[in-house]
Amino acid sequence: MTTHSNNRIITGKTSIKTYREAINDALREEMRRDPTVIILGEEVSGGAGGNGQDDAYGGVFGVTKGLQPEFGRGRVIDTPISEAAIIGAAAGAANNGLRPVAELMFFDFIGVSFDQIFNQAAKFRYMFGGKSKTPMVIRGTVGGGWRAGAQHSSMLHSIVTHIAGLKVVMPSNAYDAKGLMVQAIRDDDPVIFLEHKIMYDNACEVPDEQYAIPFGEAAFPRQGTDVTIVAISNMVTRAIEAADILAKEGISCDVIDPRTVSPLDHEAILESVEVTGRLVIVDEGNPRCGLASDISAIVAERGFYSLKAPIRMVTAPHTPVPFAPELEDAYIPSVEKVLAAVRDVLGG
Amino acid sequence: MPYQTDFLLRAYRSMKTIREFEERCVKEFEGGNVPGFTHVSNGQEAIAVAACIDLSDKDIIGSTHRGHGHCIAKGCDVGGMMKEIMGRSTGLCKGKGGSMHIADIDKGMLGANAIVGGGPPLVNGAALAAKTLGTKNIALSFNGDGSANQGTVFEAMNLAVVLKLPHVFVYENNGYAEGTAANYGLGCESLTVRNAGFGMPAECVDGTDFFATYEALKIATERARNGEGPTAIEAMCVRFDGHFIGDPQLYRGKDEVKLARKNQDCLKIFRDRVIAEGWLKAADMNAIDKEVMVDIEKAVADALAAPHPDPATDLMSDVYCTY
Structure with a gap:
């Protein structure tokens, strides 16, 4: 085992993985390990109901590619374009035995779903006197550099960081992306997981095994x-x-x-x-x-x-x-x- | 007799408990014992009870800002509720929720919700969990004629149809969204026709008639339990009080409430029906009335004597599971 100055603990076999692949690995392995983990969102698989290719997208940045063919449409759920309904379904399901990973696609779309995040999911535990838990992950892609314009390039992390009841995760490399996603799925609180769209192809050495990086450790x-x-x-x-x-x-x-x-x-x-x-x-x-x-x-x-x-x-x-x-x-x-x-x- | 005596007695007790709980909330609020603001549901008891009476603790409901009746119908403890409404630390949510946020996960009560239209997307989630885990449990959301116009509700209805979720959408149409009449705020001629437009069976019933409401909901909940997807039931009803306690209700017609209390009281309609049919005796219901009054009296006395939360320990707890 080697511990690097950047807190990376490398054990066992490793591969050079992109940020995209590292997140995909984390999702896949957690879904294999825990049948209560589901994914829902727009185009998380893609091609639902159409005559063409199945798993046509695997997420618009390909992060969830291949998961629907392995786990089926019952666990990798393509939804209509209804962000409030996506987040609400995830929050309600999280209170009833599932660990949903909801995708907002571009995090700018938080606007149309925000009530379900900050008034509902974030506040449940406190409002209900500690008697509920909401183990859900909300994924979204943030940041500029794609020439995607004002409504597909925002950061908005400060807005969610402001809200008590949410955890906010912002990995800067593939190693952290995998370990933090594993922790996010296993965590019992609602976690906002922000992926910078310019980094999806960035690669580094990533352990093949699952590992969780604790939150709050720089x-x-x-x-x-x-x-x-x-x-x-x-x-x-x-x-x-x-x-x-x-x-x-x-x-x-x-x-x-x-x-x-x-x-x-x-x-x-x-x-x-x-x-x-x-x-x-x-x-x-x-x-x-x-x-x-x-x-x-x-x-x-x-x-x-x-x-x-x-x-x-x-x-x-x-x-x-x-x-x-x-x-x-x-x-x-x-x-x-x-x-x-x-x-x-x-x-x- | 189409209904078991025990069922009828349970239904009556539950409705009567809601009525007396709400009337007492008004009194306690006016007496200064309830902080904040509170919305009561007296007049609408039949719908809450008809919707919840056959549900188990594993079936999930999502409620509204006018949620006390739904809580009671779903089996929440009235003592714990009264303490919660008065902000006491032994309340159902340790005094951190209040009237608009009462929840009791153990009873399948996913929470009152102070955001109009906030509940149905969440109730979809409960339904999705039931479907994914194959539990055969169902989920039911309460809505009003006001939340019927929220985009979140449209989204939730569509998603429920797309994913064929075991979700019963109940619309309590009491004629007013706060102080704005439903016949103004609903741009459609019929909410039920609109609901059917989402691609689910939709029906309109007289919500002051427990039996009509119960029969419609029975079909809806059976559909959900059999994996046949969502149903929408619009139940026409009357709100005996204002939007909130203390609302002067200037928007209502002269004698409107007085006449409604006289002619559209669901409890009275229930009593008259079961006596006329010979299903229950007045004496049985009178005995329940007395017991309910004792229960409510005790709930209030216990709540007034209950401890207040301690900021030193209670302010910062329960935000996260771990942080």
Whole structure:
């Protein structure tokens, strides 16, 4: 067994897997292990009722491909385009003995289903005095870079992170995606599982066996002492790229990937800032009332005396996600912006 | 006799319990013992009881903001309910839910729901679980003429048909969505015709007539249990009180409530029928009346004496299973 600095525990046989394949593996193995796990959503298989190919989609990004042929339409359920009904069915089923994995496809579609998420699933346990549990996963793809326009590119993780009763998971690589999906399915609370659409083809070494990554434990893809960079989801990739460039200049960055933003590993961030005294947060979401401002507030409140420079947030601007490639590229935080922020906190 | 005596006595007791519970809620609210706001269902008792009387604890119901009657009909403890409504820590939901969020999973009561139209998508889930696990249990959602216009309900009805779910949609059409008349808010001429448009059997019954409502629901629940899919039952009824306790009901006609209480009281209609048919004796029902009054009195006394939640321990608990 080897433990890497990025918290990856590798045992047994491994394969190079994409983010997409890693999630598919987690779903397949959990469905084999536990007959109460079901999948429902639009096009999770595809081709229902048509004259053409069965399993025509396997999810619009192919994440659930092959599951319906193995488990049947009773457990991999294609639904009409009815997001509120999908989430409601998952939440009701979760309270009655199933562990549903509901897919919202593009997480932007949360809008038409939001009541079922934040007023229903998230609040059941509290409203009912702890007498119910709602073990469900809501999958959605987030983020820009696909030129998909304003209604298919949002992050929106901060909106769900705000809600007590939900857990929010944002894997930045295939290894974490598999382990976090296993944990999400086995978890007894409603979990929002956000997959960044730009990362589906990203690959890394992934164990073939099932493993669960506990929620609330950050990973440390780069370790350093000069500046703390907290990044999530696809921004971890950019933070690592920036850290590697800076390393060549003799600047040592401590890159933290919280992996789950609810619960959030506060201690990992605070402990790092205690050493570095400098914090840059990289978040693809909008800046106001967002994850970056939340982490800033936590550090300002609990780590203020460690800080040697003001906290810098590198986020998207306060606009919807634009369509034109030039605009979208300017919208998503770039490696250059991360570099500039790090240099800035170092008195640049 | 088409009905067993025991069945009729149970039905009467349940309806009477709802009536007295609701009337007492009004009193306790007015006396300042109930925090927040509360919606009572007196006048609509026959539908709740007709829908739930044959269900087991494993069958699931989803209710509405006007849910006390559904809870009682499904077997929830009136003492636990009254404590919950008064916000006490020994209430059914430890005082964290209140009138609009009473749930009792052990009784198959998936919760009252303060979001109009919030319940049916969830009840589909209970039905989906029953179908997937092959339990033969069924699920039943209560709706009003108000929630009938919510998109969530349309989605739920369509999905129930598509997946052939064992889900009975009950519409209590009491003529008002809050203070807006159903004959204004329902753009269709007939809700039942609209319901049938979703591709499920749909029927309209007189919801003040326990027996008519029961017979329609019996067919609907049997269909669901036999794997034949969803049914919609619209039950026409009358709300004896306002939208909420304290509602001045300025939108209702002169003497409308008075006349309804006189002519459309489902309890009275039930009593008259069973006596006329010779199915029950007035004395049997009078005895139940007395017992119910004792039960409600005890529920209120116990609730008033029950402990309040302690913020030090109760505020932060029960948000997550683990966090």
